[in-house]
Amino acid sequence: MTIQRLCNIADIDDPGARLFEFGDRNPDDPGDWPLSIFVVRQGDRVHAYINRCPHAGHQLNWLGERFLNRERDHILCASHGAMFAIDSGVCVAGPCPGERLVRVDLEIDAGEIAINAATLRALKARQAAMSYR
Numbered sequence: 001m002t003i004q005r006l007c008n009i010a011d012i013d014d015p016g017a018r019l020f021e022f023g024d025r026n027p028d029d030p031g032d033w034p035l036s037i038f039v040v041r042q043g044d045r046v047h048a049y050i051n052r053c054p055h056a057g058h059q060l061n062w063l064g065e066r067f068l069n070r071e072r073d074h075i076l077c078a079s080h081g082a083m084f085a086i087d088s089g090v091c092v093a094g095p096c097p098g099e100r101l102v103r104v105d106l107e108i109d110a111g112e113i114a115i116n117a118a119t120l121r122a123l124k125a126r127q128a129a130m131s132y133r
């Protein structure tokens with residue numbers, strides 16, 4: 001099984017988040033974007049999601065790797081202010097309550113965070129099937 005290493009948990013602020021993108025944009029298909037995911041750290045735990053908001057389909061971050069609210073206790077979508085629980089990805093405030101981010105399964109070994117190639121392929125297909133509203 002091929003593994004794509006992301007980073008060490010120590011490379012992510014606590015609490016904080018990091019953005020990871022895979023693949024290139026396909027100039028022949030305007031809907032074919034690189035896969036964009038983000039990993040959030042909270043203490044010894046990490047959670048990862050596709051970088052696509054269930055409200056209007058925008059990427060959550062406008063400012064680099066800023067995915068958390070000011071208090072850094074929720075994931076924040078910069079477009080219209082939806083707030084999501086870090087551990088579940090469920091929207092708890094804003095325009096899409098009860099909807100959830102798409103979770104990304106990670107492999108974690110001795111602090112090293114990775115994702116396997118089959119998961120990456122499945123996520124790329126899942127992201128491509130998501131449409132902007």
Ligand code: FES
Pocket residue numbers: 053054055056057058077078079080081082094095
């Ligand atoms: S696109 Fe995220 S809150 Fe609207």
